[in-house]
Amino acid sequence: MKILIIDRDPEASQLLSSKLIAKGHEVLEERVKSEAIDKISADGPFDVIFIDPSPMKDASAIILNIRRAISSYPYVVLVTGDENLDIESALVMGCNNFIRKPLDNQDVEEKLENAQNLIDMVVSIGDESEDFPSAGGVIAKSAFNQLFLSAIDRGSRYSELAHVLSIGIKNYSEIESRDGPYGAEFAISKLAHHLVRLRRQSDIIGQTGKNEYSLLLQRIQHQNEPREAASRFAAALEELDDIASATSTPIEIYVHLTSLPLGRNEPEYLLIKEGQTPASAG
Structure with missing residues (x-):
């Protein structure tokens, strides 16, 4: 899959990127959230987008702009260190799922498998x-x-x-x-x-x-x-x-x-x- 990581923390972004590349995925990184839409327009479409909105608590605005700016349907995963965040909160922000830092390999694999499942359904039913x-x-x-x-x-x-x-x-x-x-x-x-x-x-x-x-x-x-x-x-x-x-x-x-x-x-x-x-x- 083609994956975009939006995270201002270079260490965290590179760690996730290395995990994904090792699994055979094509990965691009973007440090500046305000430039993410330009990145998506220039280098997309992307199958999966991992986004850490920090220091913002709410990623709703940027995710809404991403969804409005592109015709495809990327699987968006919220990356967070907030231990109190739940799936309902992530969905309300416009995400498909969320994952906590520090990243767990099994959790990353599970989210990618879910993303592939949904992508396959969108392609098949939309054919x-x-x-x-x-x-x-x-x-x-x-x-x-x-x-x-x-x-x-x-x-x-x-x-x-x-x-x-x-x-x-x-x-x-x-x-x-x-x-x-x-x-x-x-x-x-x-x-x-x-x-x-x-x-x-x-x-x-x-x-x-x-x-x-x-x-x-x-x-x-x-x-x-x-x-x-x-x-x-x-x-x-x-x-x-x-x-x-x-x-x-x-x-x-x-x-x-x-x-x-x-x-x-x-x-x-x-x-x-x-x-x-x-x-x-x-």
Whole structure:
């Protein structure tokens, strides 16, 4: 990834830079916060921006200016020595996450992994090369993308956390190759039918890939609600047998939860639905 470090402390900046370069990332540094936007315009776009706003306590103004000045969506990590700062405070400033000084290698790695997760989702869901039309309670990919980006924006402005629950067929291409397009399309259409039936009324569902549907979980009432939703969908899908009724190939269904705007992945469920044997399929 291409990373910018904004920190007036040369020792701290170089220490973080050396850690990132050792992991294969391209890193640039900027000491003067007021010149950060010029740096971003001249040398960007950047995938990740680490910013230490000190001596200022609040980084809201500079982060807002950064977001306004560029069209891309960088993952912004607040670097702080404030032991009392929490994730909600960092989100309100416009960040995706925060990290404390002195820097912990594992914490840095975790934030970079989260950043890559979110970047991959933004690229994948925002890919306009193929759209999927609205049908049967499922909205188009392009419409889902607008709501997805809005959820990220609200999260990094108002600390409104949301989650994307991605559910799809992992071995779709294998099924398509072995059982033909009909078998693969039948399986994914059956999956869509069940997801629409199982979702809550407030859950927005869109087709985000040929083999994938995503639900946008918003208005979270309690911390464990998204995990409970993922578990509920996994348990319900485990009980269904008709998804694999038109294939001889076992179908691998994944249930994957990602928090917004953190980009943190939760544990993934992988369900195996045994296909029909050639004899029974006939």
